[in-house]
Amino acid sequence: MKIGLLKEINAGEKRVALLPVNVAKLVKKGLNVTVEASAGSASGFSDQDYQDAGASIAERDQVMADAQVIICVSCKDQQAEQVNSQLRKDQWLIATMDPLARAQQVAEYANTGVTALALELVPRITRAQSMDVLSSMATIAGYKAVLIAAEKAPRLFPMMMTAAGTLKPARVFIMGVGVAGLQACATAKRLGAVVEAYDIRPAAREQIISVGARPVELNLEDSATETKGGYATEQTDDFIARQQAAMADVLAQQDVVITTAAIPGRPAPKLITAAMVEKMKPGTVIVDLAAETGGNCELTELDQVIESNGVTIIGPSNMASMAATHASQMFATNIENLLNLMIEDSSLTLDFEDEIIKETTVSHQGEIISPRLRDVLG
Numbered sequence: 001m002k003i004g005l006l007k008e009i010n011a012g013e014k015r016v017a018l019l020p021v022n023v024a025k026l027v028k029k030g031l032n033v034t035v036e037a038s039a040g041s042a043s044g045f046s047d048q049d050y051q052d053a054g055a056s057i058a059e060r061d062q063v064m065a066d067a068q069v070i071i072c073v074s075c076k077d078q079q080a081e082q083v084n085s086q087l088r089k090d091q092w093l094i095a096t097m098d099p100l101a102r103a104q105q106v107a108e109y110a111n112t113g114v115t116a117l118a119l120e121l122v123p124r125i126t127r128a129q130s131m132d133v134l135s136s137m138a139t140i141a142g143y144k145a146v147l148i149a150a151e152k153a154p155r156l157f158p159m160m161m162t163a164a165g166t167l168k169p170a171r172v173f174i175m176g177v178g179v180a181g182l183q184a185c186a187t188a189k190r191l192g193a194v195v196e197a198y199d200i201r202p203a204a205r206e207q208i209i210s211v212g213a214r215p216v217e218l219n220l221e222d223s224a225t226e227t228k229g230g231y232a233t234e235q236t237d238d239f240i241a242r243q244q245a246a247m248a249d250v251l252a253q254q255d256v257v258i259t260t261a262a263i264p265g266r267p268a269p270k271l272i273t274a275a276m277v278e279k280m281k282p283g284t285v286i287v288d289l290a291a292e293t294g295g296n297c298e299l300t301e302l303d304q305v306i307e308s309n310g311v312t313i314i315g316p317s318n319m320a321s322m323a324a325t326h327a328s329q330m331f332a333t334n335i336e337n338l339l340n341l342m343i344e345d346s347s348l349t350l351d352f353e354d355e356i357i358k359e360t361t362v363s364h365q366g367e368i369i370s371p372r373l374r375d376v377l378g
């Protein structure tokens with residue numbers, strides 16, 4: 001079976017979905033791999049590296065024509081347009097494709113007969129942790145968000161006792177403590193800040209403490225804030241309003257705020273209003289990791305740096321691409337682990353008895369397979 005690794009073409013996308021080291025292991029298992037020319041160059045891997053690992057190099061049209069399994073990091077926007085126009089019904093597509101927010105577009109793969117696997121649908125269960133690209137990329141985003149804030153803030157993070165006096169440590173507040181938020185807590189702590197954090201899920205409390213941060217209690221949460229799968233549930237407007245009111249005073253004391261709150265497939269909850277920003281100290285920096293889904297702060301603009309009342313609000317997109325080499329390494333390891341579940345006699349097979357395969361497969365032989373996607377489609 002031939003795997004085709006595509007170059008990413010979306011703006012700002014520097015990752016690659018397989019590294020030479022992963023290619024070598026797949027080739028050893030009897031798969032053929034063709035890599036689109038310069039697919040790895042933005043993340044530090046040359047065509048020669050891939051050839052040395054046993055791949056052949058080709059232009060995109062040839063990769064699309066020859067390979068049975070097309071793999072890329074992100075099949076959305078321009079990449080989706082190009083790939084979808086060339087995919088045939090006997091081909092597979094393995095990529096992130098934002099299946100819950102783009103449910104109708106992704107469901108089209110069933111109509112065309114393509115076998116599509118959406119990496120975001122890998123279940124958040126222990127056995128699938130090594131295949132979970134959402135966690136891998138969130139780890140990088142959480143880390144980078146803190147560095148961006150540290151760079152922009154007009155103060156240092158650690159306490160310093162100098163001959164010119166004592167500098168107080170920065171106060172950093174993390175809102176939304178899933179994978180990205182937890183990594184942000186740990187990174188800010190390592191830099192010497194005083195770190196507090198808040199999540200709507202009561203279960204996050206213990207995790208906040210485990211990385212040395214202090215949980216902020218608003219006493220609004222209950223068991224209805226968490227789904228069986230461990231995700232946050234979407235809250236009512238009334239809950240969000242009460243949350244905002246309780247949060248305003250906490251925010252007014254911070255030097256840096258990192259927001260990561262998300263509900264899968266839904267717009268980001270608005271945690272910080274313009275009025276709350278007005279009450280914050282001048283010099284405070286907000287990094288809004290939810291910018292791509294509308295932002296946790298009312299003032300956030302995607303890929304912009306906004307100044308309001310002395311507060312800086314940064315809304316970056318695709319944070320993982322900012323550390324493209326490590327992001328690609330993690331992404332590729334996740335894909336390789338997923339492929340390992342499917343490799344049988346130098347070919348890939350889908351076993352729908354396996355929860356991971358069933359949950360991750362968007363479409364196969366004209367049918368929508370993923371129960372989560374079926375739910376969203378109604």
Ligand code: NAD
Nearest residue numbers: 124125126129135176177178179199200230232261262269
């Ligand atoms: P996510 O990106 O979907 O959301 C980020 C965080 O925002 C979540 O912790 C969520 O509770 C929080 N949030 C949502 N609305 C909020 C609000 N109004 N106020 C404050 N916070 C709000 O989350 P994620 O990083 O993908 O993690 C989701 C869950 O999956 C977590 O429970 C995590 O521990 C779990 N998880 C499990 C595994 C595994 O077992 N394999 C792997 C990764 C994540």
